[in-house]
Amino acid sequence: MLQPKDPAQKIELYLKQVRSGLRNLPEPQVADILQELRSHILERAQSDGTLSDAATDAALQSLGRPQEVASLYVAENFMARAESSRTPWMVLRGVFLWAMLSLKGFLVFAVCLIGYAFGASFFIAALAKPFNPQAVGLWVSDQNSFSLMLGMTDSPRHGHELLGWFLIPIGCSLGGGTILLTTHFGLWCIRRFRRARATLGLGGAGD
Amino acid sequence: MIANRIETPASPSTPMDKWEVQLRKGCLELAILASLWPGRLYGLEILRLLEQDSDLVITEGTVYPLLSRLKAEGLLDSEWVEADAGHPRKYYRLTPAGRRRVAAMGRIWSRFSASLNQLLSRVLKEEK
Numbered sequence: 001m002l003q004p005k006d007p008a009q010k011i012e013l014y015l016k017q018v019r020s021g022l023r024n025l026p027e028p029q030v031a032d033i034l035q036e037l038r039s040h041i042l043e044r045a046q047s048d049g050t051l052s053d054a055a056t057d058a059a060l061q062s063l064g065r066p067q068e069v070a071s072l073y074v075a076e077n078f079m080a081r082a083e084s085s086r087t088p089w090m091v092l093r094g095v096f097l098w099a100m101l102s103l104k105g106f107l108v109f110a111v112c113l114i115g116y117a118f119g120a121s122f123f124i125a126a127l128a129k130p131f132n133p134q135a136v137g138l139w140v141s142d143q144n145s146f147s148l149m150l151g152m153t154d155s156p157r158h159g160h161e162l163l164g165w166f167l168i169p170i171g172c173s174l175g176g177g178t179i180l181l182t183t184h185f186g187l188w189c190i191r192r193f194r195r196a197r198a199t200l201g202l203g204g205a206g207d
Numbered sequence: 208m209i210a211n212r213i214e215t216p217a218s219p220s221t222p223m224d225k226w227e228v229q230l231r232k233g234c235l236e237l238a239i240l241a242s243l244w245p246g247r248l249y250g251l252e253i254l255r256l257l258e259q260d261s262d263l264v265i266t267e268g269t270v271y272p273l274l275s276r277l278k279a280e281g282l283l284d285s286e287w288v289e290a291d292a293g294h295p296r297k298y299y300r301l302t303p304a305g306r307r308r309v310a311a312m313g314r315i316w317s318r319f320s321a322s323l324n325q326l327l328s329r330v331l332k333e334e335k
Contacts, residue, residue, distance in 0.1 A: 032297075033271070035297075036297045038294070039294050039296055040251055040267070040271070042292070043251050043292060043294070044251065046292065049293065062268075063266075064266050064267070065268075069268040069272070072268070072272035075272075076272045076276040077275070080276050080280060081279075084279075
């Protein structure tokens, strides 16, 4: 790709790269962000109304890599929404974004995904129990190996069911508790991550 | 260049460096909110004020996402103002919730630092 020579072109290329990293945000917010960054760059680089090449380079360098700036905006935005909504879906979306930025984020995403899947399976089993009481349950194997199976089975020939109708209250409370705990865990991690990301300029430690 | 003035380790390697970075991180939000206490400022003014009045300066590209988050949390308001410079500037100001937050944070900080200074005065005196 040709390197732009003109300072104005350099600024536009920088902003274009920031824009490409802001794909997940609504367009009015993206336009506002780019306008603010443009204003900042012009403020730093302009002298007597003219843009010098060296001052433009210095202004862009001071801002940092465009992908990094964009990822900070995206992370702050989604994580602020996750914290304010506190719904499992928004927490998962926030953590997913983090997962794309670091290995630690990926591990937290995996834990949250497993937590929500575990909680949801208890809920679904509790809800399905009245519709098919013979097949839905927590099954334990009668054979040598000890194994538990939660859910629906067509032929529970080698096992017996443990909970009976208690599956409904136990499934609801275990499912709800697991989902609640996972949400709190996700939000706690998000808050720690945000504190670390917000101050990368101070040295980048923490994540 | 603003971000280079501060003697913060670029990549903290020793436990002391890491401790210093963590300490600064904890104060950043308070510093930004406090810089807006007297009135509205735009991003570059906030950076310059932090450079001038505190030992806390963040990389320029970091301050804007942070301001955006503080606004999303309802602690700041913003408005675009046409300027003589030829391009508009986005000014930030504290909301009533932001003023309450920074006052509460300031009280905690003041109490905490006073008691820690008292504790440290003996250490620093004996070290001399």
